[in-house]
Amino acid sequence: MExxxxxxxxxxxxxxxxxxxxxxxxxxxxxPTFLDGIATTCELCPNKCSxxxxxxxxxxxxxxxxxxxxxxxxxxxARGNAxxxxxxxxxxxxxxxxxxxxxxxxxxxxxxxxxxxxYTAKKLSDIKAKHGPEGTLWSSTEGFQEIFFKNLGxxxxxxNVMRHPSLCLASVNLAxxxxxxxxxxxxxxxxxxxxMSGANRFESxxxxxxxxxxxxxxxxxxxxIYLDPRFxxxxxxxxxxYPIKPGTDMAFILAMxxxxxxxNRYDKxxxxxxxxxxxxxxxxxKPYTPEWAEGETEIPAQDIARIARAFSDAAPRAVxxxxxRSSWYQNDFQMRRAQxxxxxxxxxxxxxxxxxxxxxxxxxxxxxxxWDDPKASRVDEVEKAFPLASAKDGxxxxxxxxxxxxxxxxxKGWMIYKQDPLHALPDQGKTMKMLDQMEFVGVIDIAxxxxxxxxxxxxxxxxxxxxxxxxxVMPGIWPAAVYRQQVVKPIHDTKPCLEIAQGLAKxxxxxxxxxxxIEQWVEAEAKExxxxxxxxxxxxxxxxxxxxxxxxxxxxxxxxxxxxSGKIEIFSERLKEAGQDPLPVYTTPVQPxxxxxxxxxGRKATITHATLTNLPWLHEHNPENDLWIHPEPAAKLNIRxxxxxxxxxxxGQVRIKARVTQEIRPDCVFMLxxxxxxxxxxxxxxxxxxxxxxxLETAWDKVSGNAAMHExxxxxxxx
Amino acid sequence: xxxxxxxxxxxxRRFAMVIDAKKCINCKACVVACKAENxxxxxxxxxxxxxxxxxxxxxxxxxxDPEQCHHCADPSCVRxxxxxxSWQREDGIVLVKEDDxxxxxxxxxxxxxxxxxxxPETHTVGKCTFCSHRVDRGEVPxxxxxxxxxxxxxxxxxxxxxxxxxxxATRRYEVKNPQTGxxxxxxxxx
Numbered sequence: 001m002e003x004x005x006x007x008x009x010x011x012x013x014x015x016x017x018x019x020x021x022x023x024x025x026x027x028x029x030x031x032p033t034f035l036d037g038i039a040t041t042c043e044l045c046p047n048k049c050s051x052x053x054x055x056x057x058x059x060x061x062x063x064x065x066x067x068x069x070x071x072x073x074x075x076x077x078a079r080g081n082a083x084x085x086x087x088x089x090x091x092x093x094x095x096x097x098x099x100x101x102x103x104x105x106x107x108x109x110x111x112x113x114x115x116x117x118x119y120t121a122k123k124l125s126d127i128k129a130k131h132g133p134e135g136t137l138w139s140s141t142e143g144f145q146e147i148f149f150k151n152l153g154x155x156x157x158x159x160n161v162m163r164h165p166s167l168c169l170a171s172v173n174l175a176x177x178x179x180x181x182x183x184x185x186x187x188x189x190x191x192x193x194x195x196m197s198g199a200n201r202f203e204s205x206x207x208x209x210x211x212x213x214x215x216x217x218x219x220x221x222x223x224x225i226y227l228d229p230r231f232x233x234x235x236x237x238x239x240x241x242y243p244i245k246p247g248t249d250m251a252f253i254l255a256m257x258x259x260x261x262x263x264n265r266y267d268k269x270x271x272x273x274x275x276x277x278x279x280x281x282x283x284x285x286k287p288y289t290p291e292w293a294e295g296e297t298e299i300p301a302q303d304i305a306r307i308a309r310a311f312s313d314a315a316p317r318a319v320x321x322x323x324x325r326s327s328w329y330q331n332d333f334q335m336r337r338a339q340x341x342x343x344x345x346x347x348x349x350x351x352x353x354x355x356x357x358x359x360x361x362x363x364x365x366x367x368x369x370x371w372d373d374p375k376a377s378r379v380d381e382v383e384k385a386f387p388l389a390s391a392k393d394g395x396x397x398x399x400x401x402x403x404x405x406x407x408x409x410x411x412k413g414w415m416i417y418k419q420d421p422l423h424a425l426p427d428q429g430k431t432m433k434m435l436d437q438m439e440f441v442g443v444i445d446i447a448x449x450x451x452x453x454x455x456x457x458x459x460x461x462x463x464x465x466x467x468x469x470x471x472x473v474m475p476g477i478w479p480a481a482v483y484r485q486q487v488v489k490p491i492h493d494t495k496p497c498l499e500i501a502q503g504l505a506k507x508x509x510x511x512x513x514x515x516x517x518i519e520q521w522v523e524a525e526a527k528e529x530x531x532x533x534x535x536x537x538x539x540x541x542x543x544x545x546x547x548x549x550x551x552x553x554x555x556x557x558x559x560x561x562x563x564x565s566g567k568i569e570i571f572s573e574r575l576k577e578a579g580q581d582p583l584p585v586y587t588t589p590v591q592p593x594x595x596x597x598x599x600x601x602g603r604k605a606t607i608t609h610a611t612l613t614n615l616p617w618l619h620e621h622n623p624e625n626d627l628w629i630h631p632e633p634a635a636k637l638n639i640r641x642x643x644x645x646x647x648x649x650x651x652g653q654v655r656i657k658a659r660v661t662q663e664i665r666p667d668c669v670f671m672l673x674x675x676x677x678x679x680x681x682x683x684x685x686x687x688x689x690x691x692x693x694x695x696l697e698t699a700w701d702k703v704s705g706n707a708a709m710h711e712x713x714x715x716x717x718x719x
Numbered sequence: 720x721x722x723x724x725x726x727x728x729x730x731x732r733r734f735a736m737v738i739d740a741k742k743c744i745n746c747k748a749c750v751v752a753c754k755a756e757n758x759x760x761x762x763x764x765x766x767x768x769x770x771x772x773x774x775x776x777x778x779x780x781x782x783x784d785p786e787q788c789h790h791c792a793d794p795s796c797v798r799x800x801x802x803x804x805s806w807q808r809e810d811g812i813v814l815v816k817e818d819d820x821x822x823x824x825x826x827x828x829x830x831x832x833x834x835x836x837x838x839p840e841t842h843t844v845g846k847c848t849f850c851s852h853r854v855d856r857g858e859v860p861x862x863x864x865x866x867x868x869x870x871x872x873x874x875x876x877x878x879x880x881x882x883x884x885x886x887x888a889t890r891r892y893e894v895k896n897p898q899t900g901x902x903x904x905x906x907x908x909x
Contacts, residue, residue: 062755065865075867081751202744205867210744214868218742233744236781243777605746616761617751630776662776 039542041484043464044079045608070478093460094492121507123440127413133157134376136413144469145497149417159374163393171327171706175336181562188212190353193314199323204603231663247589255293259308267347277571315346317353328710333703334584358475364528395705412439420449423610426696448681467496480545483538596713613674625672625689644719654690735904743783749862756861763836788834788847792902796826
């Protein structure tokens with residue numbers, strides 16, 4: 001069936017959709033289903049791909065990609081496909097549980113929802129009476145129902161509502177927004193020259209970037225330059241791979257700018273009209289020559305110069321890609337700033353094949369009664385310590401330090417939604433101490449995560465395929481709004497997060513703030529979608545994607561960037577006022593000594609989060625993690641593949657098998673995330689392999705407070 | 720074209736697959752989608768991705784090799800089957816009739832591509848069916864549909880308008896182990 005025929009069949013609204021390259025052939029089902037499945041949205045990673053769920057006799061048999069979504073572009077990855085199995089996983093949480101033994105002892109009694117709500121509300125109220133509402137911490141990771149959990153924490157009066165960005169991309173977001181006033185997307189579909197530094201885009205799948213990059217490098221022969229201490233799948237597809245010395249990415253970028261400015265290769269007209277501070281940058285990068293950078297990065301000076309020239313020649317269809325997963329070093333914000341400045345001076349802003357400010361799709365909002373602002377300030381003291389960071393998201397690692405010290409006040413209750421802090425935060429031992437000093441810990445999850453195992457009450461949430469969620473807008477070059485609707489009724493005694501929040505709210509005297517149903521919430525949102533009969537459209541098709549890529553909308557003399565100067569800020573007065581370097585200053589990172597190795601982290605296409613390693617279809621591809629070590633140091637330590645190793649850092653020790661491989665620098669070791677679980681209810685990965693979070697030391701980026709995940713040196717000893 | 724026109728007046732359909740292995744990122748989406756679609760037990764696979772690494776640090780290379788049944792023109796697995804359980808449809812799709820399979824594994828040995836497995840649950844032989852149940856509904860196999868980089872292109876060799884046909888007409892390609900005489904119908908782009 002051709003696209004055109006297809007669109008005629010599914011109806012009038014389709015003509016405003018952007019053309020997609022999809023080669024599917026399906027019969028069209030009548031009734032509420034679109035094509036032959038129920039339209040919904042995947043939840044196994046943050047990408048929010050559109051899915052069609054096939055249901056037979058009340059049982060989900062298969063998830064297929066929904067090609068309507070221009071962000072997921074008609075694909076569904078291994079994780080997304082495995083979600084079916086998650087619903088029917090015998091290891092799932094099936095009813096509320098209350099701890100009866102010591103924490104972590106594993107003695108639970110099943111409880112009714114009423115009992116679990118009463119118990120939790122009593123504990124939270126006791127803590128409130130003793131320590132005030134600020135004595136509670138509410139932490140979560142992203143998700144369509146996260147809003148209800150956050151609202152409950154805020155309505156309760158706690159200033160300590162903690163989101164995940166400071167464990168993820170806060171440093172990237174801050175660096176780009178301080179430079180451009182917004183965080184742009186990268187037009188990889190149309191770029192001719194792409195540099196990726198540590199962003200392993202073929203294994204850590206981000207939509208549509210991963211697919212666009214394949215289209216770019218394979219179909220249009222775009223150049224891909226890749227810097228990473230590891231030889232990844234992305235390295236194998238790149239035109240050039242450089243095993244850069246860890247922590248020196250900024251030196252590479254500064255040297256590129258040195259070449260581009262010295263040789264007058266920057267976009268003069270663009271720089272003059274829309275940026276401030278270029279002269280200071282030109283002066284600033286003078287000492288950062290390619291020859292100097294060679295000493296830092298171990299990348300030959302002539303290659304750096306050649307790449308700089310080719311990059312500026314290809315501009316504006318050239319991007320230094322931002323990357324995404326977490327920050328690496330304590331200078332991460334400044335390294336990302338350097339990237340942003342490099343992109344700015346070649347004038348790739350708001351151009352096809354360059355960096356493009358995101359478009360959004362309008363949606364309605366369900367209004368809830370506002371609660372009073374919390375009286376206390378945040379326990380992480382983010383306003384004081386990280387004035388440029390997002391106060392509403394908080395800074396996780398500094399928060400943990402303060403909670404452990406009981407400063408500026410005690411925090412004794414911890415509610416956790418959809419997050420496993422024991423694996424998400426570095427230094428598991430420290431997180432364990434933080435858990436230990438809590439008087440109450442409540443976890444909402446679909447499986448018994450390690451953190452849930454150490455909680456007092458566990459609330460089982462319904463799986464994403466068993467519940468209806470709010471509509472989510474995904475900004476981008478190809479923006480979309482997506483909807484997650486219930487595919488099957490919950491198979492166990494579980495509830496969606498909203499109903500859990502409502503159950504607790506009722507007992508905490510906060511019912512007024514939660515007096516609505518998910519249907520009312522969604523209806524309000526759907527009303528203002530830019531499509532007729534928004535809700536019916538979403539129920540049938542799961543996605544609204546109405547915009548075509550727009551380039552150059554901000555490239556006019558009257559446009560003001562959302563920065564202090566109204567221009568792209570190369571030299572940042574705001575950073576200077578905040579006592580930070582207004583231009584990225586390079587300092588040589590400390591390198592491992594005494595036979596130690598730098599521990600680097602990364603992802604695989606079948607594993608994004610720690611929670612996915614227990615799913616059988618994914619587990620059979622990664623039954624156990626191991627420690628990658630280069631043959632040269634391995635020979636010195638008499639290590640062969642399969643040998644058991646004791647790996648230790650200043651904060652912890654793990655036992656893990658060795659993988660001797662050429663695919664890593666001799667001064668680094670690598671292990672996959674999500675193994676070495678303490679929870680016996682994750683039976684495939686319980687005590688299998690090792691947890692990276694045990695080894696990782698506490699370090700954060702100085703400007704954003706984002707956890708710095710590559711600052712740990714480890715000792716490796718054969719057992 | 721509409722589904723019906725897949726069958727042209729002049730010829731019947733002959734299904735085949737083109738694989739652009741350079742686009743493969745070894746993400747296993749095809750492997751898991753196949754498991755879900757066909758209820759393939761744990762530990763055995765109807766499709767898989769081979770990996771070949773070579774070179775000395777830092778000059779390393781790695782390539783991926785998506786594999787499955789080649790749905791050969793003259794399949795040796797069908798020839799050796801003592802019960803007729805292994806058979807081939809008119810459109811080229813090679814299948815196993817589970818009811819007739821006695822699990823003797825001759826076909827597993829006869830297959831030059833190691834594409835068949837013994838199902839530990841049913842004690843019969845299983846293999847890729849090109850998702851014939853989907854194909855008969857006018858859909859593409861699950862592995863083809865789900866692939867993020869669209870490595871696999873499925874289609875009718877006898878349909879000159881198909882993407883498959885056009886790829887074979889305009890690109891260089893090879894088949895694996897042509898010397899077996901099986902006439903494999905998985906075309907690997909070079």
